[in-house]
Structures are given as C-alpha cells and as structure tokens.
Amino acid sequence: MQPVNYGWVIVGVGVLVKATGLGFGRFAYPVLLPSMKETLGFSYSQMGLLSGGIMLGYLLFSFAAGRLATHFGSKRVVVTALLCSSVSMFLLSKASGFAFMLLLAFAMGAGAAGAHIAMTTLPMNWFERHRLGKAVGVVTGGTGLGIVIVSLLVPFFFASLGKEAWRDCWRLMALITFLVFLTGICLLKEKAAVPESSSLERGGGKRDEAPPPEKKEGLSLRSVIVVYFIFGFSYNIYATYFVAYMVDELHVVQGTAGVIWSVFGWTCMVSGLIWGFISDRLGRKKALLWNNGIISVAVFLPLYFHQMPVLGFSIFLFGATFLGTVTIIAASIGDQVFEKQAAVYGLVTLLHGIGQFTGTTFGGFLKDLSGSFQLTFISSLIGFLLCLALTALSTGKGRSGECEQT
Numbered sequence: 001m002q003p004v005n006y007g008w009v010i011v012g013v014g015v016l017v018k019a020t021g022l023g024f025g026r027f028a029y030p031v032l033l034p035s036m037k038e039t040l041g042f043s044y045s046q047m048g049l050l051s052g053g054i055m056l057g058y059l060l061f062s063f064a065a066g067r068l069a070t071h072f073g074s075k076r077v078v079v080t081a082l083l084c085s086s087v088s089m090f091l092l093s094k095a096s097g098f099a100f101m102l103l104l105a106f107a108m109g110a111g112a113a114g115a116h117i118a119m120t121t122l123p124m125n126w127f128e129r130h131r132l133g134k135a136v137g138v139v140t141g142g143t144g145l146g147i148v149i150v151s152l153l154v155p156f157f158f159a160s161l162g163k164e165a166w167r168d169c170w171r172l173m174a175l176i177t178f179l180v181f182l183t184g185i186c187l188l189k190e191k192a193a194v195p196e197s198s199s200l201e202r203g204g205g206k207r208d209e210a211p212p213p214e215k216k217e218g219l220s221l222r223s224v225i226v227v228y229f230i231f232g233f234s235y236n237i238y239a240t241y242f243v244a245y246m247v248d249e250l251h252v253v254q255g256t257a258g259v260i261w262s263v264f265g266w267t268c269m270v271s272g273l274i275w276g277f278i279s280d281r282l283g284r285k286k287a288l289l290w291n292n293g294i295i296s297v298a299v300f301l302p303l304y305f306h307q308m309p310v311l312g313f314s315i316f317l318f319g320a321t322f323l324g325t326v327t328i329i330a331a332s333i334g335d336q337v338f339e340k341q342a343a344v345y346g347l348v349t350l351l352h353g354i355g356q357f358t359g360t361t362f363g364g365f366l367k368d369l370s371g372s373f374q375l376t377f378i379s380s381l382i383g384f385l386l387c388l389a390l391t392a393l394s395t396g397k398g399r400s401g402e403c404e405q406t
Helices: 008-042 045-074 074-092 098-125 129-161 166-189 221-249 254-282 284-304 306-336 343-369 374-393
Strands: 215-217 396-399
Touching: 008 045, 008 074, 008 098, 008 129, 008 166, 008 221, 008 254, 045 074, 045 098, 045 221, 045 343, 074 098, 074 166, 098 129, 098 306, 098 343, 129 166, 129 254, 129 306, 129 396, 215 221, 221 254, 221 284, 221 306, 221 343, 221 374, 254 306, 284 374, 306 343, 343 374
Parallel strands: none
Antiparallel strands: 215 396
C-alpha cells in the first residue's frame, strides 16, 4: 500500500495559515473599516493610510520573507509570522491612537507577508509541476476561509456588542491565529526540492511514465512581474473599499453588507483550486486571460447597477477569480524556479505589494477628493483591463504552461 503523501498535510496546515495570516491579517480590515472609522473618528484618508500601513509592511517584508525562507527554511518564517500577526491583532483591539494603530497595521502586514510567501512556496517542494497548480490552489483557498469566518463573525458581534464590537473581533482573530501558530510548530515540515527529471514525484508517488505534457502558451517572467503589480493596484481598491461603498454610498446596512461580503470568502475557498486546475490543463496564459476578463466584469457591474442581486453577483465573480490570479502567478514561478523559489516569489510579491499600497492609498484619496467611490472603482477597472491586454501580449511558452524569462 502506497504511503500517504505528507505534502497534503502541509497543504492542510497551509489552508489554516492563509486563513489567519492573510485572511484575517488582510481581509478583516475592509469589513471592520466602517465601524472603526465611526468610533475612532478617522477620515477616509486616515483609514486608507491604515490599510496602506498593512500593505507597506506586507511589501517591505515580502522580499525579506522569501530570502529568509531560502536561508532558514519556510517553517520558521511561517510560525514567526503567525506569532507577529497574533500579537498585532490583539494590540490593535486595545488601541485608539492613529500613530500606534498605524504601527500595528504595519506589523500585521509584515506578518501576512511572511505567512503568505513562505506558505505558498513550501508545497512547491512536495509536488511535481503538473500537480503544483492544484496544490497551491488549495492552499490559497485558505484566504477565502478566513474571509468567511470574518464575514460571519461581524454581523453576530455587532448585533450583540454594538459599535465597539470590532475590538472583540480583533481579539478573537488573535486567539485563532495563535492556535494556528501552535499547529504549524507541530505539523509543518521542510523537504528538499526534487528535480523535475527525478523518477519519483515530489509528492512521493510512483514513477510517472506518462508522455511529456504538450507545449502550452505560458507567461514570460517580465509579464508576470508587470501584471502582478497592476493586479495588486486594482484588486486592493475593490477589496478595501467595496464594503464601505455599500454602507456609505449605497446605504446598505452594515450587517447585510457583511453577509454579502461573505460570498467573497465562500467563492475564494474554491477559486484557487479551480483556477489551479484550469491552468494545469490549459496553460497559465489562457487561464489568466479568462481570469482577468471575468474579474473586469465583476468591477464594472457595481459602477452602474446598484441592486442587491447585482452587488452579490459582483462579489461572487470577484471572489471566484482574484485568488485564481494569485494561484496562476505562484504556479508560474514554481514552474520555472527550483532552488530559490521563495526568494523569487518574494521579489515578485514585493512589486505586487507596491501595487497594493499604491492602489489603496490612491483609492482613499480619490474618495476624499470627489466625495464618491465612482472614480475609485473606475481606476480599478482600468487596471484590470490593462492586465488583460498585457497578458494577451505575453509571448512566453513552456511545458505545462510554465513561464520563461523572455
């Protein structure tokens, strides 16, 4: 009887790591933003700066996390990042001053970067290339799990505890993150990369005697870098301000907005796996073209249609695609790089984080300048359309949709 591949245990723990480190550390903030703004008395520019602080910590530690994972191992980086995130969330629940909260937001972003980079690259050493998209897709789905948990907690907490319930939410998320930190210490393991030419699969399976996969259009590394930067700018605008847009501009009740936002989390849970599977079959370029086209529709809809079903459908499409981009980009890096996967992925994510920081800060500025979220979301839509065009123009080719340096 063939032994169970421990790589799937790594993937399972990775789901929990992404749910807390990234799902809580990054995507809890947009849901709690309206109530935090109201009770703290901050402006949208200040709230945008807090989100920007998360992204600044994220981008500054993205490349560092990759380098550290390469030298000290991904497990150490993951568990350290989770501990940092847990402490930051707990202190954030106690804070009221803007400067201290900005510092905590920065620390939480740094923790999210460490958890994300190291946990995304760890499965790359456990699975062969033709299965890598599915494995990475399952791990990225953990972000959706975190969003679902937050979206279900927020209406309950606010109904029971009132406007200051956002503090209790941060405290509970800090506790859950700490428990995942302990789980990671016990279950995560390193494994040396297995060359593609090895007769055994990275996952410990039998010899793969199937013919080499057919050539599929891939993505050049240059395209990966540029598209991921613009994608970070565009998606972070939608992810940060969509709940605030529903509550403040469309006058949707906070609890209802949280429930609608939970659709984003539910779809995120499976979107990474689905798009990973699609990219394994069709190639990275074709998968990313479909992905960018659908996410552009998701951003376009709420600009002109404000009915509840349309808002829900917009969030459904966005959740069903955005982690797909993350999965496809990560799989493209995994296709090409073996010895320093974490460092390369960290560098690409650094530029992605710069795009996120720019997007969330620029989006808040446009809102304060115009008094409406229309220009904010139009800038997001333009970015996604540009990603679509650049992906179509990419000329990389490779086996199993891998990217090449061209």
